[in-house]
Amino acid sequence: MTLLEAVDVTVRFGGVTAVGAASLAAAAGQVTGLIGPNGAGKTTLFNVITGLQRPTRGTIRLAGEDITGRATHERARRGIARTFQRLEAFGSLTVRENVLVAAEIHRRHALRRSRRQQAPARVTDRLIERVGLDAYADRPADTVPTGIARLLELARALALDPRLLLLDEPSSGLSVAETESFGDLLRELAGEGRAVLIVEHDMDLIMRVCDRVNVLNFGAVIASGTPAEVRADAGVQAAYLGTAA
Amino acid sequence: MSGLIAFTVLGLVTGAGYAVAASGLVLTYSTSRVFNVAHGAIGMVMAFLCWELTVQRGLPGWLAVLLVVGVAAPLLGAFAERVMMRHLAGAPEGTTLVVTVGLLIMLIGAAQAIWPATARPVEPFFGQRGFRVGSAFVTYHDLVMVAAALVVAAGLYSLLSRTRIGAAMRASVDNRELLRLYGARTSLVSALSWAIGAALAALAGILLTPVVGLSYFDLTLLVISAYAAAVVGRLRSLPWTFVGALLLGLAQSYAVGYLPPTEALSGLRAAIPALFLFAALLLSPQATLRVGQIKGIAGVPVPPARRALVSGVLLVGAAAAASFALPAAQNDQLALGFVYGIVMLSLVPLTGYGGFVSLTQLTFVGIGAVTVARLGTASPLGLLAAAAVAALVGALVALPALRLRGLYLALSTLAFGLLMDKLVFQSSLAFGFNGSLSVPRLAGLRGERAYVMVCAAAFVVVGLGVLALRRSGYGRILLAMRDSPAGCATLGLNMRWTRVRLFALSAGIAGFAGGLLGGLRQTVAATDFQLMGSLPLLLLAVVAGVTSVSGAALGGMALMLLPVLASAFPALGGLVYLLVGVASVGLGRDPNGVVSHLFKLGRRREHWRPAPARRPPSSASTEATRVSSAEAEQSSTENNSGAEHSGTPALPLRGAGVNR
Ligand SMILES: Nc1ncnc2c1ncn2[C@@H]1O[C@H](COP(=O)(O)OP(=O)(O)OP(=O)(O)O)[C@@H](O)[C@H]1O
Ligand SMILES: [Mg+2]
Numbered sequence: 001m002t003l004l005e006a007v008d009v010t011v012r013f014g015g016v017t018a019v020g021a022a023s024l025a026a027a028a029g030q031v032t033g034l035i036g037p038n039g040a041g042k043t044t045l046f047n048v049i050t051g052l053q054r055p056t057r058g059t060i061r062l063a064g065e066d067i068t069g070r071a072t073h074e075r076a077r078r079g080i081a082r083t084f085q086r087l088e089a090f091g092s093l094t095v096r097e098n099v100l101v102a103a104e105i106h107r108r109h110a111l112r113r114s115r116r117q118q119a120p121a122r123v124t125d126r127l128i129e130r131v132g133l134d135a136y137a138d139r140p141a142d143t144v145p146t147g148i149a150r151l152l153e154l155a156r157a158l159a160l161d162p163r164l165l166l167l168d169e170p171s172s173g174l175s176v177a178e179t180e181s182f183g184d185l186l187r188e189l190a191g192e193g194r195a196v197l198i199v200e201h202d203m204d205l206i207m208r209v210c211d212r213v214n215v216l217n218f219g220a221v222i223a224s225g226t227p228a229e230v231r232a233d234a235g236v237q238a239a240y241l242g243t244a245a
Numbered sequence: 246m247s248g249l250i251a252f253t254v255l256g257l258v259t260g261a262g263y264a265v266a267a268s269g270l271v272l273t274y275s276t277s278r279v280f281n282v283a284h285g286a287i288g289m290v291m292a293f294l295c296w297e298l299t300v301q302r303g304l305p306g307w308l309a310v311l312l313v314v315g316v317a318a319p320l321l322g323a324f325a326e327r328v329m330m331r332h333l334a335g336a337p338e339g340t341t342l343v344v345t346v347g348l349l350i351m352l353i354g355a356a357q358a359i360w361p362a363t364a365r366p367v368e369p370f371f372g373q374r375g376f377r378v379g380s381a382f383v384t385y386h387d388l389v390m391v392a393a394a395l396v397v398a399a400g401l402y403s404l405l406s407r408t409r410i411g412a413a414m415r416a417s418v419d420n421r422e423l424l425r426l427y428g429a430r431t432s433l434v435s436a437l438s439w440a441i442g443a444a445l446a447a448l449a450g451i452l453l454t455p456v457v458g459l460s461y462f463d464l465t466l467l468v469i470s471a472y473a474a475a476v477v478g479r480l481r482s483l484p485w486t487f488v489g490a491l492l493l494g495l496a497q498s499y500a501v502g503y504l505p506p507t508e509a510l511s512g513l514r515a516a517i518p519a520l521f522l523f524a525a526l527l528l529s530p531q532a533t534l535r536v537g538q539i540k541g542i543a544g545v546p547v548p549p550a551r552r553a554l555v556s557g558v559l560l561v562g563a564a565a566a567a568s569f570a571l572p573a574a575q576n577d578q579l580a581l582g583f584v585y586g587i588v589m590l591s592l593v594p595l596t597g598y599g600g601f602v603s604l605t606q607l608t609f610v611g612i613g614a615v616t617v618a619r620l621g622t623a624s625p626l627g628l629l630a631a632a633a634v635a636a637l638v639g640a641l642v643a644l645p646a647l648r649l650r651g652l653y654l655a656l657s658t659l660a661f662g663l664l665m666d667k668l669v670f671q672s673s674l675a676f677g678f679n680g681s682l683s684v685p686r687l688a689g690l691r692g693e694r695a696y697v698m699v700c701a702a703a704f705v706v707v708g709l710g711v712l713a714l715r716r717s718g719y720g721r722i723l724l725a726m727r728d729s730p731a732g733c734a735t736l737g738l739n740m741r742w743t744r745v746r747l748f749a750l751s752a753g754i755a756g757f758a759g760g761l762l763g764g765l766r767q768t769v770a771a772t773d774f775q776l777m778g779s780l781p782l783l784l785l786a787v788v789a790g791v792t793s794v795s796g797a798a799l800g801g802m803a804l805m806l807l808p809v810l811a812s813a814f815p816a817l818g819g820l821v822y823l824l825v826g827v828a829s830v831g832l833g834r835d836p837n838g839v840v841s842h843l844f845k846l847g848r849r850r851e852h853w854r855p856a857p858a859r860r861p862p863s864s865a866s867t868e869a870t871r872v873s874s875a876e877a878e879q880s881s882t883e884n885n886s887g888a889e890h891s892g893t894p895a896l897p898l899r900g901a902g903v904n905r
Pocket of ligand 2: 042043044085168
């Protein structure tokens with residue numbers, strides 16, 4: 001079932017077209033990849049989906065509802081959570097408090113109350129363990145390594161029990177072994193019925209975990225399909241070798 | 246009809262003066278990302294200097310203006326940038342704002358020391374000579390003002406669009422890092438923008454002196470008019486800033502011309518910029534959130550509840566002992582120190598935790614004082630009413646800037662303070678025109694000693710409340726909002742209401758202190774609560790330590806002692822403020838203030854205790870986000886974990902992050 005639809009999204013910064021009429025969908029229960037060279041507009045598209053960036057044109061729909069005009073916090077309450085490429089962890093709070101504050105906000109405001117909603121402290125403990133942050137739980141967030149801070153942002157996002165999870169280059173800063181178990185976690189999250197949309201430069205990870213992959217180049221979606229289809233696409237290969245028109 | 250033309254001419258002329266001031270403000274802000282609250286103060290000092298050169302030293306007017314605007318002001322601007330602002334690149338907006346408040350206070354202190362207060366009538370250039378346009382009389386001075394605005398507009402246009410350095414200035418508006426990558430000399434760009442900004446402030450100050458008067462405060466407050474005009478251009482666009490300035494000039498002129506000249510409205514002229522500003526803010530579009538990097542401000546330790554309680558009881562005990570040792574008059578001073586301490590406590594959640602700045606905290610104190618005076622009792626219930634009224638007003642102040650960034654909120658408080666000074670406090674609603682109100686003390690507490698104890702106890706109760714807030718979920722949200730607004734929004738937090746509540750809370754605490762102050766002074770007047778008094782208060786709060794309750798205690802006592810010191814050693818006068826201003830420069834490095842250094846002393850001792858090391862497991866593939874301090878932090882983390890295990894509460898180095 002399609003959960004997120006971005007239709008004809010265009011973002012211009014002055015003369016620069018960061019995203020040009022890009023359309024993309026993410027389905028519940030699937031991991032959807034979004035790849036593309038540097039500056040392709042991936043992060044900008046994430047910002048549009050979360051409401052941090054107003055699109056010049058285009059529509060964002062979540063479960064059929066048009067949320068284009070909604071504020072960021074309203075979208076979060078409807079079940080969109082994300083991590084940031086340039087980290088936005090709360091540096092003066094500890095790792096645990098980062099997750100706790102998210103769980104507390106969620107409990108107070110979530111529009112969709114799940115039946116088995118638990119106390120924020122319990123949610124936090126579970127997530128810290130699940131994402132593998134135990135060793136860092138009491139460290140201030142601005143002193144942990146970047147890889148850990150990315151996991152922290154993931155745990156924080158999961159504290160919202162989101163329907164749609166947007167991950168912006170979550171694996172950079174992780175070791176090979178850590179990336180491996182991170183991939184498993186992503187499959188698990190999709191298995192819980194969430195839609196996971198992931199921006200990644202690590203192609204092995206993308207090929208392994210994604211159900212579908214969209215390729216963005218110069219702000220336009222130049223290919224989308226299964227990982228195998230995308231890998232075989234001539235246009236994609238050209239874009240990645242830098243010979244695209 | 247003839248009136249209309251005259252008022253229009255007057256409005257346009259004043260607007261031209263505002264345009265000169267506002268364009269300097271916009272230029273400095275957009276290129277250096279520091280909002281210079283001292284913009285008007287620079288104009289003020291330079292206007293005094295110009296007066297000195299012409300009236301005292303007998304220099305011809307044109308030469309004096311040339312020297313001041315062309316040499317002295319740019320030097321001052323560049324100097325301020327070098328010494329104060331240089332270290333602030335990337336510092337939180339609140340910090341940069343407070344440092345420029347420090348500059349403002351230093352400039353006022355310097356002006357008062359060099360040119361002691363006397364009446365200094367200032368003639369317009371060319372005296373009252375002029376010519377008629379239809380039915381309106383235009384002086385040559387008016388003409389100079391309009392000409393100056395046109396020259397500034399043309400000059401800025403050609404600087405920004407025709408020169409290389411101007412192109413660099415425009416580019417730095419959008420992206421400083423990018424500019425640095427391309428090898429542009431960002432420091433030169435920034436220094437130049439401050440020099441030009443100061444020159445424009447000087448020019449505006451000199452031109453507007455005949456309108457505003459050669460006054461320390463009124464000229465300093467020109468920054469509000471300039472800011473109001475600049476908001477129309479969203480602090481970026483120079484053409485819109487000019488439009489804003491002209492509109493403001495016209496609004497002011499028409500209001501003065503057509504509203505009845507009653508006593509109550511006598512402050513209206515000065516209050517118009519504030520009203521104009523609120524209107525402009527309400528019409529401004531929603532601000533977008535910036536996405537950046539992990540930011541964190543290491544706070545001072547949050548003491549565990551039991552230890553805080555014990556410290557509080559000890560403090561009240563110490564106050565009681567001191568009150569018996571001191572004579573009656575000094576008891577009042579002691580009580581005043583505690584009341585100021587509560588005012589500073591009101592800044593702890595707002596500024597210390599939330600990172601927002603209120604430039605007019607004394608105004609809320611005044612509202613509290615008026616409330617108890619009007620109720621005729623400073624009973625506990627009266628104090629609560631004072632807090633409630635102040636909180637309500639605080640929420641109203643935060644509302645217009647609801648959709649905007651923190652900077653706008655801080656500057657709205659400035660405008661609000663002005664509004665209250667000029668209109669409300671002077672009205673029959675509050676103190677009346679040049680009037681005062683009497684406040685009875687709490688029933689049964691007529692003695693000075695008892696009142697000291699009440700104030701000390703009130704400080705302790707509010708302080709414990711602030712600490713409880715810090716430990717609560719709401720406290721976590723405040724820190725989170727300060728560190729990453731974008732992060733908070735994506736978690737579903739509606740920051741607008743969180744902000745309004747925070748402002749209301751802070752104003753409420755200040756209002757409560759106002760009730761106590763009323764009872765202490767027993768007679769209160771508008772002059773006790775002026776905007777200009779709020780600025781040293783903010784500065785001292787921040788210098789002493791606005792992130793902690795102990796900092797508030799220290800700041801309160803310091804604020805009480807400053808005037809005492811100044812009157813005991815008159816030579817110190819402006820010097821004290823100068824020192825506080827200088828101290829604020831250090832804030833860029835350590836936002837926790839003086840108190841944190843006291844804590845650090847204590848912490849150093851902790852290190853002597855051997856503790857079993859417990860290293861957090863390291864991740865081979867990753868690099869630390871904060872390389873520079875990683876070493877220091879590591880050692881203290883080990884130390885803490887060891888101490889915790891042995892059951893002794895150790896002071897964690899980064900207490901704001903540790904929830905006990
Ligand atoms: N706020 C902004 N103002 C102006 N231009 C911007 C802004 N944000 C992004 N851009 C531009 O938009 C384009 C797309 O940027 P974006 O960050 O979305 O790319 P990306 O695909 O996430 O790249 P990367 O893989 O490097 O993260 C780039 O050319 C970038 O310079
Ligand atoms: Mg990106």
